[in-house]
Amino acid sequence: MSEASVRGDRGAGAAPGERNPAGRPSRAPRPTGVERRFHEDEIIVSKTDTRGVITYANDVFIRVSGFAEHELIGAPHNLIRHPAMPRCVFKYLWDTIAARHEVFAYVVNMARNGDHYWVLAHVTPTFDSRGEIVGYHSNRRVPDRRAVAAVEPVYAALLATEAEHASKVEGMAASMQVLLATLQDRRQSYDEFVWELTNSFVQEGATC
């Protein structure tokens, strides 16, 4: 297996479907509203190339997403994008990892059948020996429910802003301004915002 990395949810920032490789049906299942859970001891792992095309999916990813390995490998990562996720979050995520930084994000993903599952995604670039980004890697853990509950209204506001714009690009730009304004109100960086939620509810060393 060649070096592969996760592109995070970068593909979600672009128009979904366009990135679907030929021969793969454009999937647009309706959200079922059913939440799936995975075990706190488990980690969903995926890797993408620099374009966000999945190159590796671990067995937890395969089980929780409901896709077969061969359906995931070669597919864009926005395959699992849920419509409840604001585009600006993926935009921020993509910009951050492209700038060679790691990013943590609370993300709700959609399974093959329209069910959804919340993750705390940790996305990092993968560098080659010369320091070039050769792909991306994502570890996804079970998030604390209280952190999810805190994030949901923020995402809802961002989503509402995006819904006000007919153009996805304009909507995303507007919601990004809302996100930045929200952070500025909180006098926090994005990292501090995410980690405040994370550290508030994750007990160090506790068995989750």
Add this chain to the structure above:
Amino acid sequence: MLTEERDLAAVEAELATARAELTRYHAAVAAMLEVCQAAARGDLEPRVRDLGLGDEVDAMRRGLNHLLDLTDAFVREAATSLAFASDGKFFRRLLTRGLHGSFRAAAAVINRATDKMAEGARQLQEAKTQRLRLADEFERLVQASTLQVAQAAAAMRGRAVDLSQAATQTAGQAEVAAQGAEAMSENVTAIAAATEELTATVGDINRQVANSSQAARAAVDETAQATRAVTGLDEASRQIGQVVQVITTVADQTRLLALNASIEAARAGATGKGFAVVAAEVKNLATQTATATQQITKQVDAIQQATRNAMEAMGSIGGTIERFDSVAGDITRAVGEQQIATNAISGNIHQTAGVTREVSASIQAVDHATRSTSAVAGEMKAAADSLAALGDDLARAVAAFLRGIRG
């Protein structure tokens, strides 16, 4: 046979299946070996795809992938969490959820290390805050002190300049005074010399007056002797007069006798002729004696007159000399008084000269003291300048120190 053939076919089929499975197993082992070798080289990216193997081997594949996923996740998280921590972002922790056993333990260690770093950073920040507070306090105190030093130095410098100017003025005045004292000393010396000359002159006068007095007294003595001599002469002339009286009386009686004799002789005629001649001769001698005594009387009178005149004159000289003597006594007394006064003046002048010398010495002392003062004022000014410079240095050092400790 048939059974045997069937059995053989079945065995061959099983064998073929087993061979194929063995081939797949070989491939799976090779794939897993390749991934393990990559991981051993530090390349945690490769994973083993689903090769459609049996449960056991697939479990092994998934187990290997899971091991690599955990290792990969741990390495990525450990690296980034420490990178954040080293950047002072201690909120970024290593998530232990999903990690187990040694991974979790190591993650906990890293998180504790991060906590320690955070605590250390907090203490550093506290120390820095404390340091800055101390710096502010120090600055407040030291700047006040250095300001005071600078002010004191400036004041001291001002005083030194004033002192120097005063010393210069004093030196000038002392020089003028010294010149005055010198002139005064010269004048006093001149006066002293003049006084000594005066004293000498007064002495001369005194001596001359004394000499004159003595001479006058000698003249008085000599006049008395002369008076006594003249008085003797007067007595002698008076006795001569009495003798002349007697002679005159004798001559007159003689002439009368001669006259009588001639008369008698004439009566006696011729016999008396001879006698008449003698009588005539006697009468002639008597007449000549009378004439001589008259001349002597006249001369004695003249002598007595001269003697009286001489006595009168000598009495007058004596009075004059006595008066002169009296005047000389007065002069002597006056000169004596003057000598006393002159001596007093001379004494005073000597004292004054002494005082003048003392004044001169004092003025020299003042001059010396003034020069010392001037030098001291110069040193004081230099010291004040040094102090000011030190104050500046101190202020700069304090500023540098404060910059240093404020980072």
